[in-house]
Amino acid sequence: MVITEVRIKLVEENNERLQAFCSVTFDNAFVVRDLKIIEGTKGSFVAMPSRKLTDRCGSCGCKNHLRARYCNQCGHKLDENRAIRDADGRAKLHADIAHPINSASREMIQSAIIRAYQEEKERSKQPGYICTYDDYDSDFDESTSYSGIVSEMGRSNLRTHGSHAAPRGTHLRGSGDEKSSRAENSAGGFGAGIM
């Protein structure tokens, strides 16, 4: 599998950690969109496209994001802390839609994207710069907490495909933060990746 194209959409300076959106093309045949480049505590990393997890209101049965304090449909008060938490107490609020299943492909994808991001930043300084990312869906969710994504990183990364059918919680590997993930990787373990 070869990455044949990376398209980057730089995000203007903001208070959040989001630096860019990007899409990746594999083998001139398959595109994954809506990856995000996020400023981590140790440099940029790539977040896979993800969706917010929801659950159903106990009163009316409608779906709400796990952070919602009141049901969008009926106004029923919801438990703010109902999201499933890992051993370190961090709430699981997002689930990846597409993601690598081993550390080699994760590293390959991340390094290609970060390199393209650096090049795009240089290109953006040139006159007549045009962004090639197809921004036809303008559903940038201002309310997304990228700090939250950062804190979720490193614990939901390297799942095998088979584990998709497993109950929630079994994906958790490693202790989570980038530092310990790195340590685990350098120790040669098949631990959590850095992304």
Ligand SMILES: [Zn+2]
């Ligand atoms: Zn409700």
